[in-house]
Amino acid sequence: MRLDNIPTIIRTMSTIGSIEKVKLNSLFKFFGPDSTVSEIADLMDLEDIGAVPILDDSYLLLGIVSERDIVRKLVKNGRDSDLVTAKDIMTKNIITVKKDTTLGEAVKLMKVNNIRHLPIIDEDKKIVNFISHRDIMSNSYSNKKINYFLLAFALILLPAIIFIK
Numbered sequence: 001m002r003l004d005n006i007p008t009i010i011r012t013m014s015t016i017g018s019i020e021k022v023k024l025n026s027l028f029k030f031f032g033p034d035s036t037v038s039e040i041a042d043l044m045d046l047e048d049i050g051a052v053p054i055l056d057d058s059y060l061l062l063g064i065v066s067e068r069d070i071v072r073k074l075v076k077n078g079r080d081s082d083l084v085t086a087k088d089i090m091t092k093n094i095i096t097v098k099k100d101t102t103l104g105e106a107v108k109l110m111k112v113n114n115i116r117h118l119p120i121i122d123e124d125k126k127i128v129n130f131i132s133h134r135d136i137m138s139n140s141y142s143n144k145k146i147n148y149f150l151l152a153f154a155l156i157l158l159p160a161i162i163f164i165k
Helices: 003-013 037-047 067-075 103-113 133-142 144-164
Strands: 051-055 061-066 117-121 127-132
Touching: 037 051, 037 067, 051 127, 061 067, 061 117, 103 117, 103 133, 127 133
Parallel strands: none
Antiparallel strands: 051 061, 117 127
């Protein structure tokens, strides 16, 4: 075992399911495809959230409406937010994760795809939660003490491992 691999090992131990919001099965805000952008924007402003999932009646994910979608597909074109619906501006090709996805994989997906939100789906492809990059960062910060403990533990064991070899 090399010393420079230890942080990677620790990082891959945490999964999406370890995020407090997901563990508590916290409620998340969502809308249907016929909701107006005005309704969506009001809630996003009130709740200080950057995106919401758009679900059908069976809780299947249809898309996401983000602040970016509102600016690029509505405001920029001078469209009326009371007349435009979620299905008109939502992003449809959605990248999703499952609870057993590692935080490292989730961060990589966000970075590579230039996104800030990830729907968490179950085996039936139904959404079970919705997280943002802030949720991941908050989780990483709260787990910092655990990570330091694991790193210290690994450093203590490392000489024994080297000695045995």
